[in-house]
Amino acid sequence: MNPTALLNIGWQRWRTHSILAVITVIGCYLAHLYAPYADLIYDLTYGCGYVAVILIAYSLLIGPYRLLWRKKNPVNINLRRDVGIWAGITGCIHVIAAIAMTTRGNIVYLFLRPKAEGIGYNLLLSPAGVSNNIGLVATIILVILLVLSNDYFLIKLKGKRWKFLQRFNYGLAVLAFIHTVLYQQLDNRSSTFVTFTYIFAIALLSIQLAGFFVSRTRRAKIRSPLQ
Numbered sequence: 001m002n003p004t005a006l007l008n009i010g011w012q013r014w015r016t017h018s019i020l021a022v023i024t025v026i027g028c029y030l031a032h033l034y035a036p037y038a039d040l041i042y043d044l045t046y047g048c049g050y051v052a053v054i055l056i057a058y059s060l061l062i063g064p065y066r067l068l069w070r071k072k073n074p075v076n077i078n079l080r081r082d083v084g085i086w087a088g089i090t091g092c093i094h095v096i097a098a099i100a101m102t103t104r105g106n107i108v109y110l111f112l113r114p115k116a117e118g119i120g121y122n123l124l125l126s127p128a129g130v131s132n133n134i135g136l137v138a139t140i141i142l143v144i145l146l147v148l149s150n151d152y153f154l155i156k157l158k159g160k161r162w163k164f165l166q167r168f169n170y171g172l173a174v175l176a177f178i179h180t181v182l183y184q185q186l187d188n189r190s191s192t193f194v195t196f197t198y199i200f201a202i203a204l205l206s207i208q209l210a211g212f213f214v215s216r217t218r219r220a221k222i223r224s225p226l227q
Contacts, residue, residue: 013078020055020086027051027090044097048090052142053176053197055087057204060173064211076162081149084169088146091176095139111136131182138175141168177201 028047035042062080099107110132112121123133145168147153154162177197184194 013082016079016082017086020083023055024048024051024086024090027054041097041101044093045101048097049094049180052087052091052094053180054200055083055090056169056173056176057200059083059087059169060204061207064207064214067211067214076154076159084145084166085149088142088149091139091142092146095135098135127182127186131179131186134175134182135179138172138179141172141175145169145172173204 024047027050028043031043031045031047031050032038034046059080062077062083066077099110103110108121109124111124111129113124113129114120115122123129145166148157148162148165156162157165180197181194183189184197
């Protein structure tokens with residue numbers, strides 16, 4: 001997005017971005033309250049990590065919610081796109097902070113382990129390795145979606161192709177959920193965190209299914225012959 005376009009996004013979108021920025025700061029502050037003696041890297045890792053998961057889920061709730069009030073969703077919804085942008089920003093901060101917190105420059109050991117012969121690597125299949133590799137795939141999807149979340153690619157990809165690529169957000173949500181649950185188990189997180197994550201995932205799935213059936217029912221009515 002060029003500087004002129006950035007200035008012309010409108011007051012409503014500026015307000016949305018401001019609110020999402022405040023939510024990100026609050027998330028990091030809550031992480032600080034949870035572990036008051038930890039450093040800033042810890043706060044960014046866990047605060048931005050949970051904020052990213054929540055924003056990814058929220059971006060998937062906007063479409064089904066609008067379906068209850070409108071017959072059809074447009075290709076682009078500014079609120080959904082802006083939430084997705086901040087999910088990408090907080091997700092990337094989480095990844096960078098997590099790498100800084102858990103490695104000393106040997107990033108490759110988060111995902112691979114050296115072969116016994118000393119030449120080459122194998123995929124790291126420990127619980128931490130599986131979670132890290134899932135997180136890596138999720139990060140790649142997240143960065144791609146973040147790069148595409150602008151008017152240039154919306155026009156360049158002709159709407160429908162842009163929308164198709166944005167649907168990878170569903171897979172991203174699944175990967176983010178698995179990554180979160182695995183690390184909650186590895187870190188022996190409080191049962192409150194675990195319960196909240198499962199309830200959140202079940203609620204998201206239920207609303208998505210409701211939106212799917214509403215959309216399917218409406219399409220069936222349109223295709224059926226007039227009575």
